[in-house]
Amino acid sequence: MIEIRNLSQRFAGPRGWVEALHNVNLAIPAGEIFGIIGRSGAGKSTLVRTINLLTRPSEGSVVVDGRDLTTLGKDDLRAARRDIGMIFQHFNLLSSRTVFGNVALPLELAGKTRAQIEETVLPLLELVGLTQHKDKYPAQISGGQKQRVGIARALASKPSVLLSDEATSALDPETTRAILDLLRKINRELGLTIVLITHQMEVIKQVCDRVAVLDAGRVVEEGKVVDVFMQPRHEVTRALIGDVIAHELPPALKARVAERLSTGSGHLLRLAFRGSGVDQPILSETIRRYELDFNILHGQIDEIQGQAFGSLAVLAGGQPVKVAEAIAYLRSQGVVVEELSHVE
Missing domain, CATH: 3.30.70.260 (ACT domain)
Structure with missing residues (x-):
């Protein structure tokens, strides 16, 4: 369970304080794929980075599996973050490391032995369909395969939560569908809670159980995906759904x-x-x-x-x-x- 309570985030700008998030409240049950969608600048990437406190909120709290992360010291927070994996839009792979080496990196940093690393990494590479590419370097694989490496790396520490920040935005539609199918498979087989940030309602439609719509740092609508599609209540939601199911007449x-x-x-x-x-x-x-x-x-x-x-x-x-x-x-x-x- 992830609980975001009364969360606000302000940044100093050239003309004063800018409020990126305003009084956000969300409850995400364990084992759910939860989508957060909004147009550019809505605050969704800021929101996802508060879940693991890569960005510390100005106000409010973030509770993951019963622990309020905003109250933890550095060492406890570092330990808590091992339970929260994250995948990114631009993969963030090390070009000098093989596929195996990129997935193994967090385990090496955690001081695991070679045997422990192989015991963890090899099944993950099989899970994401990259066993035959384990000795290749990032320059030798496709964008979709790079994202699969990123997913496997995020799973290496055996997290209970997986955060996805626009993870399919740099991919073509066919590869996007394949990556979303993989995330759904991971959700079902490993029981992970997945929080998926996107600006594409097609992504929400394909894989998410529930969705929250952000606009100007505020949650303007939330609910089961099918309910939101059937009866969107906010104009921003209507516009986003219109990207998938046209409401406009010729x-x-x-x-x-x-x-x-x-x-x-x-x-x-x-x-x-x-x-x-x-x-x-x-x-x-x-x-x-x-x-x-x-x-x-x-x-x-x-x-x-x-x-x-x-x-x-x-x-x-x-x-x-x-x-x-x-x-x-x-x-x-x-x-x-x-x-x-x-x-x-």
């Missing part, structure tokens, strides 16, 4: 819909389904029950954590009372319905 269609809405004709609805609701003929049943016309403007079906997810924008025509009854019926069937009075 410009020409948007103009026509706006003109129709301005005459009071029709109701623009945004519908979100999940699970078995994606497979059910709910719309056709609604049309029959309430004698409505549904014009589907935009739609997409996707998958979040193995669960089907659908999103539709529809223009509903019919008597207002019937539209209201239809919306109530859809909601009773587990559909998230948002009635829009304007075209976004």
